[in-house]
Amino acid sequence: MKNKTVAAWLAFLGGPLGLHRFYLYGLGDWIGWLLPIPTALGVYGIQRVQQWGQDDQLSWMLIPLLGFTIAGCALRAILYGLMTPERWNARFNPAAAPDAAPGRTHWFTVFAIATSLLVGTAVLMASIAFSFQRYFEYQIEEARKISQ
Known part of the structure; x- marks a missing residue:
């Protein structure tokens, strides 16, 4: 049984x-195996900034990859958390009853949604601002x- 709250926190963290x-x-x-690639490239961009400063052109192209990946995963956490129990169980627990407990929303799920919204929005806006600033x-x- 796949739990909606666990999936939301895993998507966020x-x-x-x-x-x-x-x-x-x-x-x-295969998507799970591809997700670490933009994450690693973004971390490499941060390391390049620390090593060579903000004038490094490659770093300002790589850093937003990390931000967009984090923001996308935060969005996925929000979408998981907001799924109805019937839809969650139909998709991830097809053998379970439509209103089975793993698909229900609890307070811990709400905290995952709120935290993902807060952090995901901040990271997305920071990534957009950084990349546009460096581009201009x-x-x-x-x-x-x-x-x-």
Whole structure:
């Protein structure tokens, strides 16, 4: 029996590593195996910023990958948490009754939804702001080079 609350927390906390996908679909899920790739690339971008500063062009393209992956997994946690028990059990627990306990929403599920909404929104907005800021700064630098 797949529990909706566990899946929501796994999507929020371990989503960038694919833990929620492995919990729901098993170790054969190829999307679960692909999720760590943008996460690792984003972490590599952060390491490049720490090593070479914010002027590194590759880092400002890699860092948003981490942010978008975290935000996407937070969205997935919200979607899992908001699923009706009937839909959850039909999709992930087909042998169970439509109103079986693993598909029900509890307070711990609500906290997963609220936390995912808070953190996911903040990370998404920060990723968008960082990437646009660096992009426009790069455009200004290139325009300055052309005008000289």
